[in-house]
Amino acid sequence: MGRRVAITGFGQTHHSARRWDVNGLELIQEAVSRALEDAELSLEDIDAVVIGNMDHFEGINYVDTWSVEGAGAFMKPILKVTTGGTTGTTIAIAGYYHVASGLFDNVLAIGWEKNSESDTTGAIITCSDPIWDRFSYSGAIPSLAVEASAYMKRYGVTEKDAARVTVRDRANAVNNPYAHLRKAVTIEEVMSSPMLTEPIKLLDICPRSDGAAAVIFSSEDKATRICRCPAWIQAVSVRHDTTWFGDIDYTRLVSLESAAREAFKIAGIREPLKEFDVCELYLPYSFAGLKWMESIGFCGPGEAPRLVWDGQTDMGGSLPVNPSGGVLSTNCIGATGLLRVGEAALQIMGRADKRQVEGARLAMVTGFGGCFWSDVLVLGAEKP
Amino acid sequence: MKRVAVVGVAQTRFERRIVDRNYADLIYEVTTGALEDAGMTIDQIDNVITISNDFWDGRTISSMAITDACGAYGKNVSTVEGDGTFGMLYGAMRIWSGSFGTTLVVAHSKSSEGSLPLITNAMFDPIYYRPLGLDAISSAALQARAYMDRRGANPEDWALVSVKNHGNARYNPYAQLPMDLTVEQVMASRPIADPLKLYDCSPVSDGAGAIILAGEDWVSDLRQKPVWLKGVGYAAEPHYLGDRDLSNPQALTQAAKGAYEMAGLTDPKTQIDFFEIYDAFSYMEPLWLEGLGVCPAGEGGKLTSEGVTKMGGRLSVNPSGGVLSAHAVLVAGLVRVIEVVLQIRKTAGAHQLDRARIGLAHGINGPCGQSHCVWIMGEN
Numbered sequence: 001m002g003r004r005v006a007i008t009g010f011g012q013t014h015h016s017a018r019r020w021d022v023n024g025l026e027l028i029q030e031a032v033s034r035a036l037e038d039a040e041l042s043l044e045d046i047d048a049v050v051i052g053n054m055d056h057f058e059g060i061n062y063v064d065t066w067s068v069e070g071a072g073a074f075m076k077p078i079l080k081v082t083t084g085g086t087t088g089t090t091i092a093i094a095g096y097y098h099v100a101s102g103l104f105d106n107v108l109a110i111g112w113e114k115n116s117e118s119d120t121t122g123a124i125i126t127c128s129d130p131i132w133d134r135f136s137y138s139g140a141i142p143s144l145a146v147e148a149s150a151y152m153k154r155y156g157v158t159e160k161d162a163a164r165v166t167v168r169d170r171a172n173a174v175n176n177p178y179a180h181l182r183k184a185v186t187i188e189e190v191m192s193s194p195m196l197t198e199p200i201k202l203l204d205i206c207p208r209s210d211g212a213a214a215v216i217f218s219s220e221d222k223a224t225r226i227c228r229c230p231a232w233i234q235a236v237s238v239r240h241d242t243t244w245f246g247d248i249d250y251t252r253l254v255s256l257e258s259a260a261r262e263a264f265k266i267a268g269i270r271e272p273l274k275e276f277d278v279c280e281l282y283l284p285y286s287f288a289g290l291k292w293m294e295s296i297g298f299c300g301p302g303e304a305p306r307l308v309w310d311g312q313t314d315m316g317g318s319l320p321v322n323p324s325g326g327v328l329s330t331n332c333i334g335a336t337g338l339l340r341v342g343e344a345a346l347q348i349m350g351r352a353d354k355r356q357v358e359g360a361r362l363a364m365v366t367g368f369g370g371c372f373w374s375d376v377l378v379l380g381a382e383k384p
Numbered sequence: 385m386k387r388v389a390v391v392g393v394a395q396t397r398f399e400r401r402i403v404d405r406n407y408a409d410l411i412y413e414v415t416t417g418a419l420e421d422a423g424m425t426i427d428q429i430d431n432v433i434t435i436s437n438d439f440w441d442g443r444t445i446s447s448m449a450i451t452d453a454c455g456a457y458g459k460n461v462s463t464v465e466g467d468g469t470f471g472m473l474y475g476a477m478r479i480w481s482g483s484f485g486t487t488l489v490v491a492h493s494k495s496s497e498g499s500l501p502l503i504t505n506a507m508f509d510p511i512y513y514r515p516l517g518l519d520a521i522s523s524a525a526l527q528a529r530a531y532m533d534r535r536g537a538n539p540e541d542w543a544l545v546s547v548k549n550h551g552n553a554r555y556n557p558y559a560q561l562p563m564d565l566t567v568e569q570v571m572a573s574r575p576i577a578d579p580l581k582l583y584d585c586s587p588v589s590d591g592a593g594a595i596i597l598a599g600e601d602w603v604s605d606l607r608q609k610p611v612w613l614k615g616v617g618y619a620a621e622p623h624y625l626g627d628r629d630l631s632n633p634q635a636l637t638q639a640a641k642g643a644y645e646m647a648g649l650t651d652p653k654t655q656i657d658f659f660e661i662y663d664a665f666s667y668m669e670p671l672w673l674e675g676l677g678v679c680p681a682g683e684g685g686k687l688t689s690e691g692v693t694k695m696g697g698r699l700s701v702n703p704s705g706g707v708l709s710a711h712a713v714l715v716a717g718l719v720r721v722i723e724v725v726l727q728i729r730k731t732a733g734a735h736q737l738d739r740a741r742i743g744l745a746h747g748i749n750g751p752c753g754q755s756h757c758v759w760i761m762g763e764n
Contacts, residue, residue: 059510069624
């Protein structure tokens with residue numbers, strides 16, 4: 001790890017299925033002004049901007065240059081990063097390196113997506129190889145269904161176990177005024193929701209949302225002046241799995257195992273379940289809330305259902321997961337990972353209002369996307 | 385801040401249409417080439433930046449297609465969508481941060497598989513601008529016209545840029561369009577978008593490039609003489625063309641100022657020996673030279689007509705043949721960097737300059753050079 005960097009401000013839009021009232025630039029501007037307000041900074045204090053989304057959802061090429069007016073990047077350095085579902089965490093990690101490099105003191109990281117303008121599945125399908133993979137790979141849900149099936153078969157996990165994850169995240173979303181789906185659901189409602197791709201039902205999967213997020217990263221000496229309790233970046237790690245969907249080991253999330261191991265080593269974390277106070281995990285569907293907990297190392301293989309049923313990951317449990325309501329409640333794809341980072345930072349800063357986990361000092365964030373890729377960030381109240 | 389150098393480079397030959405290799409093949413070719421050049425193995429690379437664009441690749445999450453080919457599996461990897469100079473920037477930041485020792489930066493383009501008007505039309509505001517049919521070429525024509533109207537630029541000077549750069553390309557084995565042209569031929573070439581004619585425009589090219597960056601603690605063990613990153617700057621202008629003075633590349637001026645300051649250059653026009661700049665259209669070379677502050681506004685054309693920018697002139701500009709001679713979108717800026725490296729190493733071959741200690745590489749993003757990235761590199 002390099003120079004110390006902390007998050008000093010976070011802003012997000014109000015998310016919904018369709019933000020008719022704003023265009024893309026205005027959506028971005030809404031998140032940016034809220035982040036500046038949160039950090040009590042003005043645009044003049046921002047040295048550089050990093051932005052990202054997934055091109056084919058809005059059909060806008062070169063989003064960095066298109067967004068200059070909305071992003072507040074006039075005559076500033078601006079860079080675009082993009083990695084599919086992990087885009088949001090990729091943006092955060094880029095924001096971190098921008099500051100850690102010593103080139104900049106305050107960097108604005110922006111993620112956004114206006115999914116209502118897209119054919120989401122139509123766009124996602126084209127990620128697979130046009131000759132070999134595309135005919136068999138029909139979007140995000142079927143590939144996750146393969147993963148869920150393999151996991152259920154190996155460990156005897158049930159659809160009802162997964163439903164418990166949805167119930168938790170959706171209950172948490174009620175406390176988050178920005179969340180897209182703010183209505184609690186029951187196990188029965190999840191189980192009886194329409195089947196999409198066996199075993200994934202409608203309430204097992206994330207929505208598609210319009211929204212944007214903006215996070216301000218600051219250098220060590222700026223951070224302590226801007227924010228009473230900034231969220232320090234303790235570790236970041238990225239792993240991208242193979243190019244081909246057929247080469248994936250669907251019984252493990254290898255990329256998350258590897259990224260978590262590296263991040264924990266950097267941050268000196270030995271017992272993640274005990275040491276973390278809160279998690280904001282990129283769980284795009286309910287089964288991930290079981291299997292990926294095991295990949296991170298919160299428990300052994302096949303043990304996650306017990307962890308979740310025991311309430312340990314609920315608000316008030318020993319390791320609250322997704323106090324914000326998570327991806328199952330809000331999913332503006334290019335912003336989704338950055339929302340996780342911002343929400344985790346709010347927890348450390350003690351600014352999460354009704355969704356605050358009391359005394360949160362160490363938080364874990366993940367991003368998921370691409371061809372079963374994973375990003376991990378560790379945020380803490382202590383300087384690394 | 386740790387010192388960072390370019391220690392390995394590779395580029396493919398650029399062609400109008402590469403049919404025997406897909407773009408992952410091209411990435412594999414330059415990845416192995418750059419490793420070979422540096423005398424490194426893939427295990428010595430601790431992080432990777434890929435540069436790709438979903439529109440040009442016709443795939444969403446386009447970087448997914450090259451994870452294997454660039455050896456990124458198991459490593460920290462990220463993707464910049466933009467010109468190669470910007471990808472290199474993120475690669476360098478990661479070493480400057482102290483987190484990494486060696487970054488592989490790869491870029492590819494198979495523009496031949498896409499439709500330039502459609503793809504570049506998609507970079508404009510969808511409501512007000514796209515229906516006008518604006519694309520990379522028609523917007524450049526507006527900029528060229530503004531340059532003439534506001535600065536008195538002369539298209540015959542631009543023709544001379546085309547003659548010079550295609551002429552330089554004759555000595556560069558990687559260039560796509562080495563040509564013996566005359567000003568008359570350029571002026572008489574087919575009109576594309578007034579005032580731009582065929583030979584004012586860069587070609588559509590397929591190809592790839594790669595560089596390896598390394599921190600100072602790495603360079604002594606490697607095969608090549610390191611070429612040091614001395615300064616960098618980047619900045620963006622507004623999106624709407626009507627809100628810009630297209631004849632005044634103010635973002636470039638600001639980016640250059642940042643790069644010069646970081647490199648400790650006080651008088652760039654005498655301290656920089658040569659320039660590799662993003663001449664996607666002939667008029668861009670003099671306009672960017674003005675933005676870079678090497679001559680007063682409106683006098684860029686004179687630098688060409690007076691021979692100052694020719695190979696071996698006081699300011700050699702685009703000795704490689706420039707973007708006019710090979711334009712693989714996204715790769716082209718990285719090729720500017722690669723060419724600066726080859727010159728400073730004194731391994732540029734037939735287009736080697738005598739004096740090449742400090743060089744400038746430049747890349748652009750967005751329409752009419754809306755966003756610029758400027759690198760200063762040197763032997764010390």
